[in-house]
Amino acid sequence: MRTRLLRDPDEAAAVLRRGGLCVVPTETVYGLAARADDPDAVAAVFRAKGRPSDNPLIVHLADAAQADAVAHVTETGRGLLAAFAPGPLTVVLPARPGLPSAVTAGLGTVAIRVPSAPLVLAVLGGTGPLVAPSANRSGRPSPTTWQAARDDLDGRVDAVLRGPPTEVGIESTVVDATGPVPLVLRPGAVTLDALRALFPDARAIGDGDEVGRRSPGTQHRHYAPRARVRVVDDVRQWAPGPDAAWIGLSEPPPGYALVAVCPDVAHYARRLFDTFRRADAAGLSRIDAEAVPPVGLGLAVMDRLRRAAEG
Incomplete structure (x- = not known):
């Protein structure tokens, strides 16, 4: 076609x-x-x-x-x-x-x-x-x-x-x-x-x-890039590297190959899937995604992150 x-x-x-x-x-x-x-x-x-x-x-x-x-x-x-x-x-x-x-x-x-x-x-x-x-x-x-x-x-x-x-x-x-x-x-x-x-x-x-x-979109594997997604909620879990991407509200340490720092949760939601796809296009093997409080829109962001990490 x-x-x-x-x-x-x-x-x-x-x-x-x-x-x-x-x-x-x-x-x-x-x-x-x-x-x-x-x-x-x-x-x-x-x-x-x-x-x-x-x-x-x-x-x-x-x-x-x-x-x-x-x-x-x-x-x-x-x-x-x-x-x-x-x-x-x-x-x-x-x-x-x-x-x-x-x-x-x-x-x-x-x-x-x-x-x-x-x-x-x-x-x-x-x-x-x-x-x-x-x-x-x-x-x-x-x-x-x-x-x-x-x-x-x-x-x-x-x-x-x-x-x-x-x-x-x-x-x-x-x-x-x-x-x-x-x-x-x-x-x-x-x-x-x-x-x-x-x-x-x-x-x-x-x-x-x-x-x-x-509900559509809740019964099967969803939202997962090829890269492994890690949800991180502690600075001690941050692991910069040439094969890793970062997305979150905080500025990460140097060394990540791809970085998406979001000013608020709404921007985080808007950039999440695009960052997943950019990481895959770059051939990266890991995405570190910063956890946010699971309230308001943050609940939806954490839902997508959890499903992606499980995938």
Whole structure:
């Protein structure tokens, strides 16, 4: 397959309407889009990514009003969408009949999101609902630039829509809204504190909660570069070397081959996956990633670091 580079969202929409696959920029990470109502196109997403079939997909919508077409929107879900859509929040709701079973992984629930990036919204305006998991080979760090997405999927997708680097840099917060209490299944830029401002009883999932299967991106190896990731929380663990990279809030000692010092946690999140990919491109064998307090956005950063280190 020849992968075309596009600049016009109308061209991207045309590719998708024909049942093709197109990489699109969102505010979180670049996504691999396909029509949510086309079983063949959805199946092609799984093949292109090498994605396990029990990993559900997020359905992206042009606006929150479209949610009723694909989901039974609960009172909790309606409140979350009113407060945070468009934006980096995914809401899990009971699914309506009609979606391909691969979208929901047969769970009876569907994850929906209204992105805020202008280019993907322009595409959605010409297509209707789209699935759009991260545009990487399964298990690799999510792409935050169109170049990174092309590196992973060139020849496996029909087109890549070029856009700017993503603003958030990590995947959306996923919240189960099937019941009266919002349950965070995957942390992201919409923090637990922000949710509790509206729903004081909102909580994060525990290790034993079976409902976690409803969330995309939590059941399999994720976010891992080829280099070994070490999460370091003590200066005595810092180990500069010509084969090592550093990312964190602190200035490391000299000797690291690649250094990404971030002024705050938001920049850390934005630069994390790009640093992973730069380290791999340089052939480095280790990435030292400084731990941050697991509060607010720091909880999402630590979640991605933990998963990358386990990988």
